[in-house]
Amino acid sequence: SLFLSMAAPQKDVFKLGFVGAGNLAESITRGVVRSAVLPAASIRTTHHRADRRSLFASFGCRILETNAQVVEDSDVVIISVKPQIVRQVLTELKPFFTKDKLIVSIAAGIKMKDIKDWSGKSRIIRVMPNTPSAVGLAASVFCTGETATKKDEERVSKLFGAIGKVWTADEKYFDAITGLSGSGPAYIYLAIEALADGGVAAGLTRDLALGLASQTVLGAAAMVNQTGKHPGQLKDEVTSPAGTTIAGIRELEKGAFRASLINAVVAATDRCRELS
Numbered sequence: 001s002l003f004l005s006m007a008a009p010q011k012d013v014f015k016l017g018f019v020g021a022g023n024l025a026e027s028i029t030r031g032v033v034r035s036a037v038l039p040a041a042s043i044r045t046t047h048h049r050a051d052r053r054s055l056f057a058s059f060g061c062r063i064l065e066t067n068a069q070v071v072e073d074s075d076v077v078i079i080s081v082k083p084q085i086v087r088q089v090l091t092e093l094k095p096f097f098t099k100d101k102l103i104v105s106i107a108a109g110i111k112m113k114d115i116k117d118w119s120g121k122s123r124i125i126r127v128m129p130n131t132p133s134a135v136g137l138a139a140s141v142f143c144t145g146e147t148a149t150k151k152d153e154e155r156v157s158k159l160f161g162a163i164g165k166v167w168t169a170d171e172k173y174f175d176a177i178t179g180l181s182g183s184g185p186a187y188i189y190l191a192i193e194a195l196a197d198g199g200v201a202a203g204l205t206r207d208l209a210l211g212l213a214s215q216t217v218l219g220a221a222a223m224v225n226q227t228g229k230h231p232g233q234l235k236d237e238v239t240s241p242a243g244t245t246i247a248g249i250r251e252l253e254k255g256a257f258r259a260s261l262i263n264a265v266v267a268a269t270d271r272c273r274e275l276s
């Protein structure tokens, strides 16, 4: 009808369930509700602890009694328990994963093949987010199981887009992704602490040094993200002949700064392969 064709485009509202109402489930819920990807009433979960139930209820989410009820009453189920209990949870919930439901696993190190074996389903999307999800600045990568649809991918892109940036990659890259974006925040925490130590060594107060260090890292990352310039070009633009910045860079190169970061990513990737 004319009325319908003139109405605003219909939003894709679907029912989202969390099995494991922990930190990441909380971050996703906050992001999804804040950015109006879904109304809070479309989100359901359960938890054995009353404080977790009240928290999710305070967002406007529906609180159910069991994981099975969460799965039964959801179109998209995010498995957000710790990796060690994913097997147990998926095995228990196997009868409730009907063909119309998408399983999304965020459990670090749990492969698509395992999720498929344990759930008996292949409509799966595996996502690797990272801890800056807590402040809406996650780097998330997902890969898609055989029978997941384009629409499933769009839904996952929107959900994880609400807590940061999203990429897709083949599952064979997930160990390297873990070594870079999964472990990467810790490398940068070290860098920020060390920059602040340098500031203190050069005479600044600890507070000022730490504030300047973290804001400088944030600013540099935003310059790379927002200007689209290559980081080498940005570096060249701030290093004047015989200036202060090139004197600092020269010291970093003496300490094998770049080789250290390269090797850190490769070592973490190797360790991830060993553990899987």
Ligand code: NAD
Pocket: 019, 020, 021, 022, 023, 024, 025, 047, 052, 067, 079, 080, 081, 082, 083, 085, 089, 106, 107, 108, 128, 129, 130, 131, 132, 133, 134
């Ligand atoms: P978390 O411990 O905060 O959350 C897990 C929650 O599940 C806890 O509240 C726990 O009480 C609950 N739980 C335990 N057993 C349960 C059961 N049988 N049924 C239902 N709930 C149960 O952990 P998190 O930081 O939210 O991480 C969740 C998953 O996400 C992990 O598998 C982790 O590898 C992955 N992950 C998290 C991040 C992140 O940014 N936090 C990044 C990458 C991957």
